[in-house]
Amino acid sequence: MHELIDYIQSYLKSNLTPGAAGNIFWATVYILLVFVGLSIAVIAMNWLERKILAHMQVRLGPMRVGPHGLLQPIADAIKLLLKEDIIPAEADKFVFWIAPFIVVLAAFTVFVVVPFGPTHAITDMNIGILFMLGVSSLSVLGIVTAGWASNSHYPLIGALRSSAQMVSYEVAMGLAVVSVIMMTSLQTGTGTLSMIGIVQAQQTSGEWFIFKFFPLGLIGFFIFAIAMVAETNRAPFDLPEAESELTAGFHTEYSGFRWSLFFLAEYSAMIAVSSIAVTLWLGGWLRPFPNLLHGSTWDLVFSLVPGLTFLFFAAICFFNVVRMPKHPLFKIQTMGLAGFGAVLGLIGLVMFVPGVRDRVGDIFWFAAKVAGFMYLYIWYRGTFPRYRFDQLMKMGWKVLLPMGLALLILTAVVAMRADLWDQLRGVGHP
Amino acid sequence: MNPPVATPFFFYLLATTMIVGGILVITRKNAVHSALALITTLLAQAALYLMLYAPFVAGVQIILYAGGIMVLFLFVIMLISIERAAKERQFNKQWLVGIAAAAALGGLFIAIYTTTTKGKTLFPEGQVSYGESQNTQAIAALLFDRVHGTYMFAFEIASLLLLVAIIGAVVMAKKRI
Amino acid sequence: MEAMLHITTLHYLVLGAALFLLGVIGVLTRRNVVIVLMSIELILNAVNLNLVAFSRYWQGMPGHLGGPGALHGQVFAIFVITDAAAEAAVGLGILIAFFRNKETVNVDEVNLLKW
Amino acid sequence: MTDPNTLSPLDLDTPDKTFLDSNELVINMGPQHPATHGVLRVILRLDGEKVLGLECVIGYLHRGVEKIAEHRTYTMFNPYVDRMDYVAAVSNGLGYCEAVEKLLSVEAPPRAQYIRVILTELNRIASHQLWLGTHALDIGAITPLFYTFRDREEILKIFEKYCGARLTTHAFRIGGLQYEAYDGFEKEVKNFLTFFAPKIDEYEELLTTNRIWLERTKGVGKISGKDCIALGVTGPVLRASGVQWDIRKAQPYANYKNFDFKIPTGEHGDTYDRYLVRMAEMRQSCRIIEQAVAGIPEGPIMAKVPKVMKPPVGEVYHSIEAPKGELGYFIVSDGSTQPYRIRVRPPSFVNLQALDVMCRGQLVSDVIAVIGTLDIVLGEVDR
């Protein structure tokens, strides 16, 4: 037992990711952690999307299962798992069966290289960003095969649309990413594809890449931000599953558990691309204003933020507990909500513990940034109509791709003479 | 730099996957199944590249082969109707001769690989551990560096080849030219 | 058994050879053009495997050809992948044009020039 | 999937179609499809995603309303008309009552007419709200649906208070109204107007300048005024094509000549113009209601109508401007208590004809947008 604690402590003090350290045990632990965390995030995302969207649309959303519908995602999950798994008679059974797994595999494998902190990644790959793009592009295979295997018109059209859309936007996405990789080469002379390396490059550079070579970084970020919405088939680019046209796109024929896999894959893909965006442009795990508000005091202040956030959520819960109707029927719900608030508050309190708060800060900031993107996703869905397919392709090929190319060239030119650029802006070289 | 874990196990696992995948590719009636088998093979090969400390090639393998070319294959398979092709005869009339020729080639390979000169095999078992951290940069240097850019010109030619291929493919696939 | 557990370059070469042979068999015997093209991909991959394996081999060899910077095999592999992409694009383009005209994907029915 | 051979031949300029064109696709949309607004079945012929032509198959909701009329007395048939365009039931009732009144040569007293105008215009707003919500939903904007339904609720509340029903109101009687306006009716209508005016801005804020909305609607489903007239298309669709035709102005009925309002028209006849026209129409309806509420006279609400209606032998055609276009009733009387024949000219049915013209050469997604913008109600199309 003692050895175990020592082992853990030895790990906590190391500066390597489990992958880099070649530590299979920790790698496994991390993998499990990431998997569980992702699942929770997807479930939370499900609930949040429904609630936020509902409130945007002047309605309440789920209110029945659990206090404020908090248990709704769980109920949904149970329902989906218990549903009959229908495989159409004329479908290609093997491919139909395997397609969702390809998608889920692609969506989850991406997280191998996602850096939640300097050491909080399963592994740090030399080709990290390449790996992420490559693996996430594998989900196209799953979608295409799913659509084809259903042996039906709507799924096939949805799959073709989907894959065309994803392949198209991958190009613009890649160009935006390459511009960032160029930016990483400024300090060391040779750039890096490693996710951790990119964040560290931002740290060294002293500014997030979104502000680098203003406005080039910003443009790159916007290209990526648009492309990633398209890449994940979300509104306003949710054509493959445009329900008014193609019923539900490539997963029309899926139901039950297999459908929930697609669902899971979609949300984890959203989180994955958001992670890429956060890592590449928004400083990854770095806290806001590291240059402006530096010093140990500010460090302390920012390290308190995670705990405060959880306490804030707990406060909201308690506020709502008070507002709960005082009717016997609501007794259990009220208690549930109070319990939920208490858990949140406890987490918040734990996060004030010095040893924890130093370690957790990175993850919190990363998660907070990703959460911002998640909110954007929901916001888009509440606000925008849907693009038409040709308009979408036009945008991908005729707007984003030329912009990305121009951005690439400009970034290259500017990066070659970064000194001049900095002089121009009156920023001295460190 | 720790020694790689369980290298033989993973090698044999991946090798078996590749061989089985390859056999499936050439035996399946349904082209989609073939394609899926090929994808499996390619992914396994990417993993093998990683084991050979060639992560960049592995990444390119995944993003280009599995994510690009194979999607293209699937696309085309869906455009053409494969139902009929799946019902027809799958092998041509010279399949026996073809397999014989391939077997001859295989025999030759075996002969070569087992040939020993002066008690040593033709290809010595050289193997060395090498950190992968700078692999990408080293390849980039070979490709682009002003000093060591041995393959700069070849790289440009390759880009030209791709451009020609794009135009060719568009012209071929267009309905009416 | 010991030789089996110690993975050497030869292992990769044998694997490459096996894949190559599978590819050759596919190219020589299948009628479906799509699968023929896939078999060609198999052949190219077998070659790539060999190239990368040799690259690894040379990295461990002394001399001006070897050494840590001996990544020529990997560069070649990248070029081969590029070629494969071009080949697939054009090949599939031809295939689509062919299918449009003859409604078949069988390679032994590509015999227009025989007449 | 429909067998293409069973389709009736569409008169299309199909670009040299060969059997090798594997892209040629016949897709059956509906009758169970979320975007067809009911049980409309559309058979689409596609080249990829481009529409080569389409054919509407209707009749899934046919209930034989016109035939039922021949076996009901004039009064008994009144509630049936509510079931045709069930989102604009009040307008249906108004058209029917006025047609029968014309046949009987009676006229509803002024107070009844004012209340009729108020309710009808409220109903027009409600209908447009429902259209806006579903149309936006078809194009992918979810939120407007909830906004419009929230505000439509207020109108339905007024209906409910007035006559007890929300949807199929059966609000009017031949010769006037059955119910006197409830206490505070005028105040509530006024309250609604003050409540509703900013809501239109809210809708417009979400959509009118939204880039994606513009891209999805501008130039989509274009139809010229000439084509509209040739096809008999009426209502906002016609007006959006630049034809200033509104029966309320052109052949005033029910006191409309006493109110000051404008006929909004569009220029391009595309989906966006139709959207703008309907938005403007809601504002104009508000104006009409405002004037009507201000000027409700006192007096009786029923004209002298015999208990057993036996209209003189003859025929009458009366049309009103329903929210969706010209709603006409052609009634033939043989002097008995039951109409010899009633023929309804439903705007949705006539407007639906334009679908093919509007969709040809567009994409599948545009078909959805165009079906939405036509604002059809299948209950009225099939009757």
Added chain:
Amino acid sequence: MLFLDHIWLIPLLPAVGAALMFFFGRRLQKSTVSAVCVGSVVLAFLMACGGVLQYTNWGAANGHRPYEKILYTWLGTDTGHLNYQKSDGTPASFRADAGFLLDPLSSIWLLFVTGVGMLIHIYSTGYMAHEGGYYRFFGYLNLFMFSMLTLILANNYVLMFVGWEGVGLCSYLLIGFYFHRKSASDAANKAFIVNRIGDAGFILGMFFVAWLCGSLRFIDVTGFARDHAATLMGNPIVTAATLLLFVGACGKSAQLPLYVWLPDAMEGPTPVSALIHAATMVTAGVYMVARSNALFVLSRESMLVVAIVGALTAIFAASIGLVQNDIKRVLAYSTVSQLGYMFLALGVGAFSAGVFHVFTHAFFKALLFLGAGSVIHAMSGEQDMRNMGALSEKIPVTFRTMLVATLAIAGIPILAGFFSKDEILWQAWKFSPYLWAIGFATALMTAFYMFRLMYLTFWSPSRVTSHEVEHHIHESPKSMTVPLVVLAFFSITAGWLGWPASLGGSNHFEKFLEPVFANAAEKEAPPANESGLGLTEYLLMGLSVAAAGVGWLMASRAYSNAGKGYTEPIAAAAPPVYDTLLNKYYVDEGYDYVFTGRRKLGDVRLGVMGLGEASSWFDSHVIDGAVNAAGWITRSTATFSSWWDKWIIDGIGVNGPAILARMLSYPARLFEWGLVQWYALVMTAGLVGFVFYYVYH
């Protein structure tokens, strides 16, 4: 000399009218159509009057020789490119001019053709007012006027033949005016075809005349014949020429073998019947014979044939006329009969008498037809006399004018017919009493059937079947009655021109024609002792008048009270005779048996259709057999040739080397058989070989 110099304008005026109708008629108003067409004929009539008047003055000053106006040479030239030998071996050259000849004979025809034509045109404007194809009708009428005037005014046989054919064409067109009726179009065809027979005779006759005389100009022919009268007398060529010309006249003027078309021609509108098939066109034959009188008198045989044919036609047609019920058919047979009279006159050498009868006949027969047309008009198209009766009160003008015409044709004294018919009978008596007897019987019949017509139509009780028709009966409009009245006037007075000397007249008519027939009269009828025969003449005159009276009486007895379902006296007396007459002696049927072949005689088909069948048989059996035989021979040769080509030439010569080449190239082909995969296989084999060699060498 204004009119004489521009005499060519007379035919041209109607031609212009016709041309206008054919090109623009469809677009013109009816009033414009009638103005143009009637106007052109009125103008022509006025010019004709002027021309004749001027000619009489000119003739008196120039020894009564014909006035000739040649516009240009139409066929042949003066230099004689169309040379030939005459029958006596002297050279001659053929020539025909577009020339016009005016002499007393043509003057008479000119006057009554234009005059009657004008009246009928006017009448037609009323009669045709409600018919379709108004402009077409008038266009045809004007074209007819042009043709007829060309015929009359021609100065040679060829131009005359042009007019001759022209009137034939117009006759065809107008008979078939109601072309939608099959009977009308059949009748038109019949008229046209029957006329062709006559025309063939005419053409052959012309050849003989040209061969004989060396010219076709009337002046030359007449001069030649009179100069060589002595030598030519009894010349068979003359006989042949004249007989052939008479065949032509028979066709046009409906004489015995060829008369069958005329009764059927009544299918045309009534004004057409009046103008063409009673007054003008049918007298063209008479005109032609009269014009050729100098030749005819040189052949006794011909003259005898003409006289006999005329006499037989007269009695034959009259007998048929006795029983016909169609009002127009009665008149049609009457016309045929009267034409027979005229040829009788010509045949017996009384040319001027014949021409005189033509002249008077034109008026009263036109009047009769127009009256009949008026009756039909009043009866709403009813033509059957059995359904008429008691019309005298209702259509008084028509009735009175028709009565005048009937009296005239019956030969009641001081009316036109009396003088001309009496003259003919008198001349016939002088030639042969037998011919007189035939003529006399004909006169009796004529009176009978004409009064039968009058009784049945006007006097007997009404037998109108339809009440509506009866109610509808009305007098015709002025445009119809005025011509009737005018014609009635001439029917009374026209005869007075030839008031015979025996009755105290001076016979101006004969005197006027003397220059034309002078020679003939000398030759054929040597100056008779007129005073010696005076008593006979008066007796004959009285007899013919009595015959007219008897005919009237008989008709009166038989028909004055003919009610519905009356019986024909002849039918009652001798049914077989009645049937024979009613069926026109079965002549049409006979023709069908013998000439057309429409009816089979037993199993044999004769006539044209029989010839056709025979030809068909010959073609299908003999000709085709020969053709098939030739074909069979060719085919057999070809089969053999093909076999030879296929097996010997191609097989051994061509394919043999090819097969050999294929067999020899088979091993090479193994390596190049077009399958891509085979190439890959060969490549693989090569690779194996190469590596093997490289490694183990």
